[in-house]
Amino acid sequence: MTQSASPIIEMSRTHPPLVSAVFDTEYRSAMQSVLSRYTPSEMVGAHRWMGTDADRRAGGVVTGHRLGSIPDAGRVIVTNGTQSAFNMLLGGLVGQGNVLAVESLTYPPILVLAQRFGFTPKGVEMDEEGVIPEALEALCRSDRPKALYLLPTLQNPTTATMSLGRRQAIVDVARRYDLQILEDDIYSLLPQDLPPPISALAPERSWYMLGVAKTIAAGMKIAYLVAPSAALGEAQFWPGVRATFWMAAPISAAVSTQMIETGGAKRIIDAVRQEMVTRHQIVRPLLSKTDFVTKDGALHVWIRLPQSAYASELAAAIRVQGVSVGTADPYVLPGEVVPQAIRIGIGHAKSQEELENATRIIAECHDDIVNAAR
Template identity: 50%
Template sequence: MTNENNAQSEPITLRLNAPPPARHVFNPIIRGALTELLERDEPYSIMGYHRWCGTEADRQAGSDFCSKRLGYRPDAGRIVLTSSTQSTLNMLLPGLVGTGGALAVDELTYPPIKGFAARHGIKLVPIRMDEEGILPDEFKEACTKYKPKALYPLSTLQNPTTGTMSIERRHEIVAVARQFGVSIIEDDIYSLIPENAPRPLSALAPEISWYLLGLAKSVAPGTKVAYVVAPSKESAERLFWPGVRATFWMTAPLSAALATHIIQNKSIFEILKAVRTATTARHRLVHEHFSQFEYRLGDGGLHVWVSMPAKLDGIALASRLEEKGVLVSTSEGFVVGDVPPPQAIRIGLGNPATDEMLAKALQVISNEIESHYIF
């Protein structure tokens, strides 16, 4: 059997929400950047030493990049480079919340946060949400009752619901966090593809915020670079340097150097533009195939949140789709606490190698769901 036939027999995975490939732009930019790096600097000068929190050039580039979202250029001393959002969270939770402490989260949230909390003995406090995200009154009530030390919100293109907080809601959430002395750990990883995402919570309350901006959902999953903007240089040093070296959070030197280079020469914005265009094309496929269904897909979103008709169970649907060669995520993994999971599935748009593969998978899903709708 040929490799091509093997590829065709593989299931189409829609469980991940990676950015769609934009090879025609990404490949020449990255090839050129690597060539320029290795011509300018000897390989050992790049890879022969740890970069720890990043070199001065890395942190300056991170400051420049984060300023596009924050609306101001943070001092480079506040910037820490890490290998990913996950590794960042694994450092911040014990440092900011600690064993026995409470962390407020969206009632449906990024699944790994549950594993990190369990690892560090942290209690998760789910906050009820509407179509924008967490409700200020519910957050205030949770602060009064459970006294969380930090809040972990996904304020732009929430995972999994795709909701985005209005700027008014962001001001309300910040006001509650300030009132109760709650640190904000803001994961802004989905914000770079939308054209006009609202300013982050961290821009409204920099003194209590830890701002996270990773490249995995906008450039490519394997970039393995994320930027952290701490409230101050001192707080960054306290949580990330020097006594916490014996962990896995540091960025690989070549990845850090490459990210710095494409930020400095601004070619990263060409990649973002290409990914944005590719994402828009995939959104058109969703609208074409799901026009009769109830679903949520925010501007620039990398996944779709599809509500199930009354007679259809999400787990049963996922099982049938797997039999047909399409893999989707059910809602159970996103739920915090013992509440019943919503009858919905999450469909990632970026992982299929081509639009044609995605269209094929969406048609399979559409056919399966349509058989349970009464139009």
């Protein structure tokens, strides 16, 4: 019998590290507390729809850390992850035949939802801070988009992060052209000393999304959305608006609420943040010969290649050595040029040792491919 191949080291995903010593204790305690307060039939006997009052207050606490003040609970909607929130918002706020402005490299599910709902995503040129305000204004003049979707902090896949001045400039354009803003802030709880979200600068037109998948655990499937007002939130999310799967599982919502109320969520996030500090210390020196971009707190690294080298070839060579990485292809809008770059997730590796070994493989394969292309 032949020996099975070694498992692939997964570095194509931006999952947070597991921090089991902290997470397991906090999650188990929260689960036990929830089950002691409710019978199973009470817990799963009905949907929690937009969240119970306690769920929505807890979501207000989490989002308030970034928004600068705790939003009224009536504006908070508890969803089954960020993608579920998109599924409701994009159909309602953009709609068939209209245009959604997005970053020139955008979150891949947006492109799938564009086909589903019949709207057209249009890319806005980016620089090291993300969306360029002048480019957004030019698109507003030419295509009249209904809304703008963006990640101003640790943009996926480039890790671009907007300064306060850039965020204000984006708000100014949005107000001039009456753009709704869909702000995905999912990577924002790990870095320190960030500017406020765009939604804090323009709450009257912003739909602010903050999920737990990149800071607590990818499988929890909880995201909190803050609408411009309670009435607008209900118009998009009240039961029966559209048949979909956006409602959070009752047990997940209850456990998340419990961990927020007891401080367990903060303790997990603090542990993830500290682990990522160590992981950056491991990765950065090993990639010193590459043209890489990342930032403190980022779960991923963006490695740019010379145009003479091909990212697909590099990713394939790395895969042969037992490591999976991503390329820019899924983030590119139809008809646009694909940049030669790879994205590596540094949180998903099971241990620091596994991360170090995988990063060495990536660096060695990079040198081989780039040198051969010269």
